[in-house]
Amino acid sequence: MLCWFERITSQMNSAFKALADPTRRKILQLLRHGEKSAGELAEGFDMAKPSVSHHFNVLKQADLIASRREGQQIYYSLNTTVVEDLLAIIWDLFSEGNGKKASGKS
Numbered sequence: 001m002l003c004w005f006e007r008i009t010s011q012m013n014s015a016f017k018a019l020a021d022p023t024r025r026k027i028l029q030l031l032r033h034g035e036k037s038a039g040e041l042a043e044g045f046d047m048a049k050p051s052v053s054h055h056f057n058v059l060k061q062a063d064l065i066a067s068r069r070e071g072q073q074i075y076y077s078l079n080t081t082v083v084e085d086l087l088a089i090i091w092d093l094f095s096e097g098n099g100k101k102a103s104g105k106s
Helices: 004-019 022-031 038-042 049-061 080-093 096-102
Strands: 065-070 073-078
Touching (some): 022 065, 038 073
16 A cells, blocks of 8 residues: 555656646646537547547546546546646745755755
């Protein structure tokens, strides 16, 4: 069983991997305005459906998006809780208080 720190580190690594790709960042931008079907999202990209599906899977593994099935359609939405947690962690990494501690200043 992973300890809390290992879980957070693993989640951060998955999120950073997902965010490293411009296509995945674009998918997240499209989802800022609400849930969209896989087809609606795929329309914005000039690539085969399996390639777009791969990007969806990477984002889902990083828990940055959620999906739900309705009949034949799959709908994706931004997982705002995880995004907010990730932003808080990033903010904390670069906060002034942490920089002072790391440099030995109080």
